[in-house]
Each structure stands twice: as C-alpha cells, then as structure tokens.
Amino acid sequence: MGSERLRHRVLLAVSAVLLCTVLSLSCGRGEIELPEPEIIEGAEMRFSPGANRASLIDWEPWGRQAFERAGRQERPVVLVMTALPIREARQFDETTLSDSLIIERLNRECVPIRVDIERHPEVKRLVWSGALVPKEGEPGIVSIHASGQLIQAAGFLDPPGTEEFLDYAVETNMFYERWPEGPGQAPVIAWEQPLIMRRRVQTRELSNDLVDRVAASLRSALSGPGGGPGQDGKVRDPSAISLLLYLGHTRGEESLAVLASDALVSVREAGYWDEVEGGVSGPGGKNLAINADLALSYLEAWEATGKEDHPRAARDILRFLLTVLYDENIDAFRAGQLGDEAYFALDRAGRSEAGAAPPVDGTLYTDRNARMVSLGLKAGLVLQNETWTERALGLLDDLWDRAVGEDGRVYHVFDIERGAGSAPGLVADGMWLARALLDAYAYTGVPRYLLRARQLVDRALEEQWQETADVFVAHSGESWPPAAALVNNPSFDANLVGALVLLRLNWCTEEPMYRDVARRILTRWSGDWGRFGDRAGAYGLALQRYLDYPVRMMIIGSPEEAQTRALLRESLRLYEPGKHVQLLDPKSEREEVEARGFPTDMDPAIFVCVGRACSAPILDAEEVAASVSSFVEQMGRE
Incomplete structure (x- = not known):
C-alpha cells in the first residue's frame, strides 16, 4: 500500500505541469517572474508574520x-x-x-x-x-x-x-x-458534560411552498434595485447557486438559472477577482474553501447554461489552487493565502517588483481538502481530464489514512507527513468528508467509499446526534483536550451538509433511518433558515432533495468491463441536477442487486428510475442521454 501511494504521488508530481497544459492553465510564473509566497507552517500557537512581540x-x-x-x-x-x-x-x-x-x-x-x-x-x-x-x-x-x-x-x-x-x-x-x-x-462554559443551546422557533410544514419561500429570498438577495442581477461581487453560497439551477431545470423557470449564472459573473466583474494569478480574494485573503466552492459552482453553472465564461473562471481558480496552495510533496492543499489588498491590486509587473507575495497558511484542514476532492472529481469529469480525478481520489485516500484517527474520529487539522492531527470530533469535518466519499462512490462505484461514508455518519449519529433537539451538536464533548465540554450551539451549515449526506445515504442503501434523521433536521430549521442570508440556499437545496425523490440511474455491471465504465461515464456527464448515480456489481453485490429487483445475468445496463417506475435496460452508452430524457419526460417527476 505504501509503495503504491508513493508511486501515485510521484506520478501526480510529474504530471502537474502536463495538467496545467491540458486544462489550458498558465501554471508557470509567466515571462515576468512572480515572487514565491512564504509558507507559514501550521502550529497551535502562531503569530503574525510581521514584526511583533x-x-x-x-x-x-x-x-x-x-x-x-x-x-x-x-x-x-x-x-x-x-x-x-x-x-x-x-x-x-x-x-x-x-x-x-x-x-x-x-x-x-x-x-x-x-x-x-x-x-x-x-x-x-x-x-x-x-x-x-x-x-x-x-x-x-x-x-x-x-x-x-x-x-x-x-x-x-x-x-x-x-x-x-x-x-x-x-x-x-x-x-x-x-x-x-x-x-x-x-x-456559559460547562466542563462536566456538553450542553445544548436551543433557539425556540416555530417549525413549519416541509413543503414545496417552503422551498418557494427560500427561492424568493435568494432572488431578492441576488437581485439589484431594478430587479436585475446584483453587481456587488459577493461570493455566493454554492448551495444557493445549486438550488437556483436545480429549480430552473426541474421547473422550467429559466430566469432562476439566469439569476444564478449572472451572480457568478458579477463575482468576476467585481474587485475581488485576481486577474493575474486566478481565484477570488477578500479581506481574509484567498481561502481554499471559498475558492473550491466557487469553482464547483462555475462548473455546475456551465453544465446548466453552457455559458463559456464559467469554465474559464473555473480554470482560473484551478490555476491558483494548483500553483499556490497545492503541495505536490504531500499531495494536499494548504489553507489559503493571506490577505493583502494592495498586492492583489497590482499587475504582474508590479507584483514582480514588490518582491514578496503574501504568505500562505500551510495548515492542512480536513473539511477544506474534502471540498477539493469533490471539486477535483467534478473538474476531471466536466473538463475531461483524468489527472484531476486521480488527484482527487489520491487525496481522499490520504485524508482517510491521516485525518481519521484509530478511534474513528475525524481530525479538523491533519499532517500527512507526520501523521499528527488536532481538534478531532467536529461534526462538520465528518460530514464534508462523508460527502467527498459519496462523490467518489458515485464516480467510481467502489464500495469502500460508501462503507466509509456510512462509518462516519453512523458514528456522528451515535455521538453527536441530540434526540431532544433534532440536531447534530457542533462537536463531541472530548473534541479538544483537555476534554473541555463546551456549550454546543448547533451549526446550521454542518447540519444542512449532514442532511444532504443522510439523504444520499438513504438513496444508496434504502435505509429509512437516514431519511428520517434528515427530515428531523429540516423540520428543526424550518422556521429559522431566514436569518442565514444566501446560506439559506443549503436549507432550500436539502429540503428540495427531501421532497423530490431523485432521478436514479442504476448501472448494473462489473466495473472491470469497458461497457460498464462507458455507461457510468455517460450517466455522470448527463446534466440532470440532483440525480443519483449508483453502480452495483451483479457478482460481488448480487444480494443487493436482487433486493433492488434488477437482473444479475445480463450485459451491463442502466436502469433509469423515477419514483417506483424503472425504464427498460439501456445497453448503449451513446443512447443514455436521449433515453433518460425521454423516460423522465414520460414519467414526470415525483
């Protein structure tokens, strides 16, 4: 295993320059040499890089x-x-x-x-x-x-x-x-046992009317005074973009997709965009999570609208992530580049003359690198470059080896080289990593990714789920030595990522418990989502996924067969927002295939399912798009 991982890293390091070329990224420093940023290594006690005492x-x-x-x-x-x-x-x-x-x-x-x-x-x-x-x-x-x-x-x-x-x-x-x-x-701080702070809010019925209210709030937030797209350039929550694109496609409301697309365009037109090195910056610098989420939104918007500005923006962000934040020696991404508005306002020549780029925070965060796994898988598919896919899967394996402790808890900070970690037990890290594992399962059909996602979520349900409050607490009571049991104010963002993960686990396993927990989370926040601005898009997206059972594309076939892989690839490439793609091997997963009612003795095929109805088997990869569209139109959406 160790030699295979080493070979994998060497191949990725050698292919980094080739990756930039294939993606049309200018990963070199250009004819005018740019200063290399200093790396500030992660440590518990860190101080400003400027002179201080x-x-x-x-x-x-x-x-x-x-x-x-x-x-x-x-x-x-x-x-x-x-x-x-x-x-x-x-x-x-x-x-x-x-x-x-x-x-x-x-x-x-x-x-x-x-x-x-x-x-x-x-x-x-x-x-x-x-x-x-x-x-x-x-x-x-x-x-x-x-x-x-x-x-x-x-x-x-x-x-x-x-x-x-x-x-x-x-x-x-x-x-x-x-x-x-x-x-x-x-x-306000208790040391003996975790407490939970609960806002007493009125809950509402989980319905499409509630989704409409969330969408209306997003439309208002993203629109200017005259009703047109906002031009403030604020980096929009990726879930808000996903919800608007989803509703635009499934309901035929093109204006919602246009609104999401224009909101992303406004980011490029505002002063936050770095035209020289790519990516988006703000007072807090060029954060890995913000840029990864934004690149994912650009790729999704390109799939939905075909607007060519979006893949160019995604490539610019990928260029920054690869050249500034990626460490090829450990195959992981650093936390971000520190903010320096004066530096980022300079052109290439000005930066060269400045002589010093803003330092890079070298900390390795689990949740941010898990986001990069999801982005890498999407970039590999949409931009048709397998190197990003390989990089994402290699990073995911490293995260599992280094960020998950022997006791199963996920560390917030990890160190691939030393195997050290800190701040274990944060629910957000476990949910982001579970999302990345489910993405990898959908893209590859490899069962271990599903098993690992279930392991993380099942542990969170055992240790961090509060039955009396219908939420995951922010962290476990022993999340930070010396075993400080802090007041647990539930995290809106972590719980909504958790709800989406739970729904996907329900679709993968048909285990009703996961869906029920997602329902309880959504009910808990049903009267309280409005105070979170465009982050409420995460609530609307999870609610819509709960109400609308997804179009399921079940591939039955051996992953070793070329026909199976072709069917999987075309299923993933097809733009059908919210779709569930799952590959089951009729040999190694025979019982599961039979329990789902699919045959085990035929050539590789796709069965498209809407509600409880499934299509006839699709055997030809070239017919996937037309067959799926026809069947969904015939059956309608549930």
Whole structure:
C-alpha cells in the first residue's frame, strides 16, 4: 500500500505541469517572474508574520486547566481569538499585543488564552454564535470569570482601549460574588458534560411552498434595485447557486438559472477577482474553501447554461489552487493565502517588483481538502481530464489514512507527513468528508467509499446526534483536550451538509433511518433558515432533495468491463441536477442487486428510475442521454 501511494504521488508530481497544459492553465510564473509566497507552517500557537512581540505573553491553550488556574489565582481569563487570514488580528499582534504595558499586565493580572479560531472553530462558534457574546459582531478579545461566566467582549482594540478593557476585567473579577447576575446564573462554559443551546422557533410544514419561500429570498438577495442581477461581487453560497439551477431545470423557470449564472459573473466583474494569478480574494485573503466552492459552482453553472465564461473562471481558480496552495510533496492543499489588498491590486509587473507575495497558511484542514476532492472529481469529469480525478481520489485516500484517527474520529487539522492531527470530533469535518466519499462512490462505484461514508455518519449519529433537539451538536464533548465540554450551539451549515449526506445515504442503501434523521433536521430549521442570508440556499437545496425523490440511474455491471465504465461515464456527464448515480456489481453485490429487483445475468445496463417506475435496460452508452430524457419526460417527476 505504501509503495503504491508513493508511486501515485510521484506520478501526480510529474504530471502537474502536463495538467496545467491540458486544462489550458498558465501554471508557470509567466515571462515576468512572480515572487514565491512564504509558507507559514501550521502550529497551535502562531503569530503574525510581521514584526511583533506577542509571543512574550504567557499564553495558555484553551481548556479546563487554564480556568482552574484562574480560579486558584483569582484572575480573569482573557481570551484572544485570532487567525492568520484576519488582517486586524495580525495588526493586533503587531501593535497592542507588542505593547510592553499590555504584555506585563496580561502576564501579571490575567490568565491569557490564545485560540486560533480556524484551527478550533468550536470556540469561534461558542463565542460568535451568541452563547458568550450578547451582541452582534466578531470580538477579538473576551474576558471570562473562572466559573465560565462572561465579563466583557470587544473587538481588536488599540493599547489604550485594551488597558480599559483589562481594568474592567480585573475589577469585575474581584467583585464577582456581588454581581446582580453573578453566581446564580448558569455559566456559559460547562466542563462536566456538553450542553445544548436551543433557539425556540416555530417549525413549519416541509413543503414545496417552503422551498418557494427560500427561492424568493435568494432572488431578492441576488437581485439589484431594478430587479436585475446584483453587481456587488459577493461570493455566493454554492448551495444557493445549486438550488437556483436545480429549480430552473426541474421547473422550467429559466430566469432562476439566469439569476444564478449572472451572480457568478458579477463575482468576476467585481474587485475581488485576481486577474493575474486566478481565484477570488477578500479581506481574509484567498481561502481554499471559498475558492473550491466557487469553482464547483462555475462548473455546475456551465453544465446548466453552457455559458463559456464559467469554465474559464473555473480554470482560473484551478490555476491558483494548483500553483499556490497545492503541495505536490504531500499531495494536499494548504489553507489559503493571506490577505493583502494592495498586492492583489497590482499587475504582474508590479507584483514582480514588490518582491514578496503574501504568505500562505500551510495548515492542512480536513473539511477544506474534502471540498477539493469533490471539486477535483467534478473538474476531471466536466473538463475531461483524468489527472484531476486521480488527484482527487489520491487525496481522499490520504485524508482517510491521516485525518481519521484509530478511534474513528475525524481530525479538523491533519499532517500527512507526520501523521499528527488536532481538534478531532467536529461534526462538520465528518460530514464534508462523508460527502467527498459519496462523490467518489458515485464516480467510481467502489464500495469502500460508501462503507466509509456510512462509518462516519453512523458514528456522528451515535455521538453527536441530540434526540431532544433534532440536531447534530457542533462537536463531541472530548473534541479538544483537555476534554473541555463546551456549550454546543448547533451549526446550521454542518447540519444542512449532514442532511444532504443522510439523504444520499438513504438513496444508496434504502435505509429509512437516514431519511428520517434528515427530515428531523429540516423540520428543526424550518422556521429559522431566514436569518442565514444566501446560506439559506443549503436549507432550500436539502429540503428540495427531501421532497423530490431523485432521478436514479442504476448501472448494473462489473466495473472491470469497458461497457460498464462507458455507461457510468455517460450517466455522470448527463446534466440532470440532483440525480443519483449508483453502480452495483451483479457478482460481488448480487444480494443487493436482487433486493433492488434488477437482473444479475445480463450485459451491463442502466436502469433509469423515477419514483417506483424503472425504464427498460439501456445497453448503449451513446443512447443514455436521449433515453433518460425521454423516460423522465414520460414519467414526470415525483
């Protein structure tokens, strides 16, 4: 296995330049040489790459021990939430946290905790979701009593502002017992067992009317004052794009597909697009997840509309991902390139003269690389390049080997070379990885991908599903040593990815339990989706997939036969949004084939199923598109 993996990596490294050529990507640095970005390796405690003295502070990691120390020493906990891509966070290191007085006071009067919120999003959720901060905004510094109760929260302050912040934290901590809202109130951080914060919202009936309401909200969000496409260039949630394209196709509402397409065009026309090196940037830099999701949306929009601008945009993003974020030595993608608006505004000559590109965050995140698996599979299919497919499947195998621990928990951060990981137990990582595994199963028909997806989801159902709340909690109680059981505010995004994964597992296995859990998630958020902006598209998409049983394309045949592979390839290439493609081998999966009611003693064939009705077998790959279209039109959609 090890020698095969090594051979695979060597072949991919050798083919990287060929890949750029085949995809018409300019992966070289061009006639004018561009500066190579510095790689900032992943670590638990990282500071701004700019000059600073923040490391002189006696930082503690997040956990019970820091709070116990605060109790013994009768000091407040001061939590600094930071992340390399956040420009204000880097400036906070270089100014306030380099100030001699601030350093001295934090070390003498407080218990300072430093948390990288990208590495540990469970703390970001705890604080930013409202469990800790009773106001809107994204605080950078928070003071907490040793009991776990909030004292104060603020943004990234200047030195005088931070002095006032510390004055209040220290004084309030001294008189904690006299607080009107003090010890009698439940702490916001509990260490003995996970709690769950539930918003009491009215649930609604799961219906197409609810889908229409989500679509209407997206139409409003993506439209300008005159009703035309918005031109703000905001990177749209990929699920919102998928929902609009799906409804445009299945309902014949072309205006919805045009709206989705125009929203993607507006991204290229706004100032966020990097015309020199490809990809989209913002104040937080050029994030791997955002660019991977956006490229996937461009490829899907091309399938739906045929608009040639979309594959060009996808290729530009792929060029950036391959040349800047991809590490060919470990066959994985780095977290992103740090933000530098002045640099990204320069042309090629200007960047060459600048002499230094923004650094790259070298952290390897499981959820972001799982997104790259899904993108790589789609790019390999739509752009007709098998190297992307091979790269995606190789990355997926590495993720399974390195990001999934021996106990089955998925690490948020992994290291392929050292086999290390951190922050296990986040439900989002498991669901994104399960989605990638199901994509690989659909593209290859290899059963192990389905088995692994089931393993991840079944574990999440066992450990992270809250029966009384109908949600997956954000993480397991032991997700971050030393076994801190934080308040679990359920993640909207992770639960909706989970609902889509559960529905796909139901289609693959015909196990009703998966569909029932998806229904409960959708009911839980049925009255609460509106506050998430265009991210509500994930809710609408999952609901539509729940209500509309997909067009199923069941390929029965040995994957080793050329005819089977041709039928699978044509099934995948056919644009039928929401379709379910599944290959079953009549030899090794005979019982499953017979249980589904398909023959086991004929040449490879496709059976197209709508509802409970299935077509006659399709034996010729060249007839797949016409036969599927005819049968779906004949049967209608359920």
